[in-house]
Amino acid sequence: xxxxxxxxxxxxxxxxxxxxxxxxxxxxxxxxxxxxxxxxxxxxxxxxxxxxxxxxxxxxxxxxxxxxxxxxxxxxxxxx
Amino acid sequence: xxxxxxxxxxxxxxxxxxxxxxxxxxxxxxxxxxxxxxxxxxxxxxxxxxxxxxxxxxxxxxxxxxxxxxxxxxxxxxxxxxxxxxxxxxxxxxxxxxxxxxxxxxxxxxxxxxxxxxxxxxxxxxxxxxxxxxxxxxxxxxxxxxxxxxxxxxxxxxxxxxxxxxxxxxxxxxxxxxxxxxxxxxxxxxxxxxxxxxxxxxxxxxxxxxxxxxxxxxxxx
Numbered sequence: 173x174x175x176x177x178x179x180x181x182x183x184x185x186x187x188x189x190x191x192x193x194x195x196x197x198x199x200x201x202x203x204x205x206x207x208x209x210x211x212x213x214x215x216x217x218x219x220x221x222x223x224x225x226x227x228x229x230x231x232x233x234x235x236x237x238x239x240x241x242x243x244x245x246x247x248x249x250x251x252x
Numbered sequence: 253x254x255x256x257x258x259x260x261x262x263x264x265x266x267x268x269x270x271x272x273x274x275x276x277x278x279x280x281x282x283x284x285x286x287x288x289x290x291x292x293x294x295x296x297x298x299x300x301x302x303x304x305x306x307x308x309x310x311x312x313x314x315x316x317x318x319x320x321x322x323x324x325x326x327x328x329x330x331x332x333x334x335x336x337x338x339x340x341x342x343x344x345x346x347x348x349x350x351x352x353x354x355x356x357x358x359x360x361x362x363x364x365x366x367x368x369x370x371x372x373x374x375x376x377x378x379x380x381x382x383x384x385x386x387x388x389x390x391x392x393x394x395x396x397x398x399x400x401x402x403x404x405x406x407x408x409x410x411x412x413x414x415x416x417x418x419x420x421x422x423x424x425x426x427x428x429x430x431x432x433x434x435x436x437x438x439x440x441x442x443x444x445x446x447x448x449x450x451x452x453x454x455x456x457x458x459x460x461x462x463x464x465x466x467x468x469x470x471x472x473x
Contacts, residue, residue: 186401188357188426234318237311237347240354240401 173218174248175227179236180211211241253472255281255297258325260316260344265302265449269338272449273299276465286319296472297334298325300341302394302447312355312397313343322348334378334468335441339395342433342443351436351443352410353402358395359426365394367458368446369421370432374414377435379442382467389460391446393424398445400427400434410434417442 181187187209194208214235216227227245236243255273259266266283273281281299282292291298305316316322322344329335329350337345345351358364367390375385383389402410407428410416418433425445433444448461 186356186359186399186426188359188361188399192361234314235310237314237354239346239352240356 173220173222175216175218175222176246176248177214177216177227177231177235178211178244178246179214179231179241180244181209182240182242185240253277253279253297253469254292254294255279255299256284256291256295257281257299257301258284258286258321258341259301260286260303260305260319260340262305262307262316263301263303263340265338265340265447268447269299269301269449272452272461272465273297275452276462277469284321286316286321289320289324291321291324291328295328295333297468298328298336300325300335300337300344302339302341305340305344308397311343311347313340313345313347316340316344317347317349326350329436329441332438332440334472336379336468337441337443338447338449339393339398339445342445343397345441345443350441351434352406353400353428353434355397355445356399356401357397358399358424363394363396364398364425365392367392367451368424368432370418370446371421373416373419374435376414377417377439377442378471379435379464379468380417381471382463388421389418390451390458391448391461392450393446395425395445398425398427400425400431400445402428407431413437415439418444418446 189210190208231243343355372383372387415435420430448464451458451461
């Protein structure tokens with residue numbers, strides 16, 4: 173069973189990397205970009221039966237720093 | 253002083269701070285490996301050194317903050333033992349929840365490595381008693397993630413309670429209110445991005461950092 177954890181900076185938290193990406197997109201002529209926020213995605217390969225609560229616990233204890241980041245968990249259907 | 257220096261995989265200022273501590277106190281600190289779960293009996297100062305623990309993977313200091321030894325460090329901090337986290341050590345302390353806020357990527361995105369001017373904002377702490385309040389000092393910085401951020405309420409509280417220990421006198425990394433170092437609410441835990449241990453002997457070009465260890469020695473003993 174796989175799950176993906178999406179980690180994003182909380183709204184209002186300064187994102188220097190997002191700003192630099194935005195600047196680079198501007199430089200390439202993509203003028204319609206209003207804002208860029210960079211985050212990360214972590215893919216977990218989990219034992220069957222791992223509960224949502226356990227994945228949330230992983231996020232709170234290590235994967236995200238909840239002072240500055242939000243997380244969202246997406247379970248992937250098992251592929252046969 | 254019975255100091256302990258915590259060594260994580262990827263620490264690289266552990267020897268520097270051990271030498272600084274020994275030069276000032278006359279006693280070698282014990283080097284404690286991150287996998288240990290206890291500190292030596294009678295430890296009265298804990299240093300978390302600079303470096304790149306776990307290669308800064310995930311977030312700087314994130315994995316080190318969950319090391320077995322950090323339980324003992326937190327316990328000692330709660331009992332009032334002085335704890336100083338320098339550079340990566342500061343990142344570890346925020347990740348461990350022993351200090352508020354977070355250290356993010358430098359605003360300019362560049363690694364910054366140079367001596368910087370700092371103002372001693374609070375000369376009443378365990379770590380800064382040998383400085384004058386408002387004094388200008390020079391310590392080197394060497395970091396990529398030194399941009400201190402916290403919400404406005406936390407920043408106001410830090411300022412109001414005299415918990416901003418050091419402030420940059422110049423733009424370095426985009427830190428909120430140019431904060432370089434902070435104290436916990438009890439005043440026994442210091443996090444500081446610049447490196448006082450790299451400014452302790454004349455060969456370093458500056459000895460401003462020496463008094464941090466001298467002041468600590470005086471208050472601890």
